Amino acid sequence: MNQKVLIVDDEQSIVTLLQYNIEKAGFQTEVAYTGMEGLEKATSENFDIIVLDLMLPELEGTEVCKQLRQRQIDTPILMLTAKDDEFDKVLGLELGADDYLTKPFSPKEVVARIKAILRRTNKRENILDKSIIKISELTIYPDQYEASIKDQTLSFTRKEFELLLYLAKHKGKVLSRDQLLSAVWNYDFVGDTRIVDVHVSHLREKIEPDTKHPVYIKTIRGLGYKMEAPF
Template sequence: MNNRILVVDDEPSIAMLLDYNLKLADYDVRCVYDGGAVFEAIRSFRPDLMILDLMLPTMDGVQICRKLRSEGNGLPIIMLTAMQELSDRIAGLDHGADDYMVKPFSPQEVISRIRAVLRRSGASSPEAPPAEIHLGEICISAERRDVTLNGRLIDLTPKEFELLLYLCQHQGRALSRQQLLQNVWDYHFLGDTRIVDVHISHLRDKIEADARNPRYIQTVRSVGYKMTDPYAIPGQRKSTLASR
C-alpha cells in the first residue's frame, strides 16, 4: 500500500504543487488548507507523514505540533516555513517536528526528505532491527522502538529515537553534526546543522539528570557529539547489544 501524505498549507498553489508531484511519486495525498481541519483529516485519512505549513489560519503549525505531541501522537512531520530567521525556521523542531524546509523549495527535495523521514520512522519498512541496547541506565529496544531509563518509559519523537539509537550504536565515537545529518536524517549535502543541536538538546532534557551537565551525550568541541556510559569501568565498554 502506498504511503499516505497529508499536506497542510493555506496557499492553494503550493498545496497543488505538492499534490501533483507527490502523486507522481506514487503517494496517496490529501490536502487541507486550515489548521482547524488538521485533526479531523488525521483521524479520517490516517496519514503516514504530514507536510505542515508553519503559518496557517485558525491554528498555526507550532500549535498543531505541540498538541499532537502532547497527546502522544508520533506522526512524522515536515514543517514548511517562509521565515528567514533561524529561530523562526526551527520553531517547529522545538515542538516535535522531525524536519523543516524553507520556501521556496524543490518538489524533488521534498520527496527526498519524505523518503528519509519515513525510512527512519519505520513507516516505509515492515522490518525492525531485532536488537536491544543497554547503556548505563538506558535500554533501547529497536524492535519495539521504545526507550526506558531506570525502567521508566521515555517519551521520544521518532527522530529523537533514531538519533539516540545511532549515538548508542556508535558509543564512544566522536560524531560530527554532518555525520549525524547524513546517517539519521539521510541528508547527503552540507546543510544547516542546527537541526542536530535542537534534537540533542531535547534528548538531554529527557535522559539526563542535569541537561546542563550531561553524563551520556557529551559535546566534542569543534566536532559534534559522542555517547558515553557514565558507569563504565575505564578501558571497558559496558553497553551491550542483545539480539533475539
C-alpha cells in the same frame, strides 16, 4: 494501495496545483485548509506524508507539527514556508519536520521531495536494528521508540529517539554535529548545527541524573558528542 498525502494549505491555487501534480505522480491526496483541520485529520486518519504550510489560519504550521510530535504521531512532514529565514528552517526541523521548501517552488520539486522523504523513511524502517541496547542503567528499545532508566519508561519524539539510538550504536565514538545532522536528519544544513545541540539538551533532560554534569552524552569540546557508559 497508493500512498496517501495530506496537503494542509489555505491558498486554493496552491492546493489545486499540488493536488494535480501529486496525484499525477500516483499518490492519493486529501486537503485541509486550516491548521486545526489539518491537525484533526492527521490525528484521526493514516497518511504516508503531510505537506504542511507554515502560515495557516487558526493554528500555525509549526504548532501543528509540534502537537503531532507531542502526540507521538510520526508521519513524515514536508513544511512549506514563504519565509526564507534560517530561524524558521531550523525551528521547523527542531519541531519534527523532515524537510522544508521555500515558496515559490516548483510542483515537481515538491513531488521529488515527497518521494525522497518516503524513500528515507522506508529505508530507516527496513534497516532499523530491533535488538535491545543496554548502556549502564539506560535500556533502549528500538522497536518501541522508547528507553528506560531503572525500569522507568521514558518517551521521546521521533528525532530525539533516532539521535539517542544513533549515539548508542556508536558508543565510545566521537561524532561531529555535522555527522549527526546528516545521519539523523538526512539533511545538510551547512553553517548552523544548533538543531543537534537542542536535541542533545532534550535528551539530557530525560536520561541524565544531572544535566549540568552529563554522564551518558558527553560534549567533546571542538569536536562533537560521545555516548559513554558511566558505570
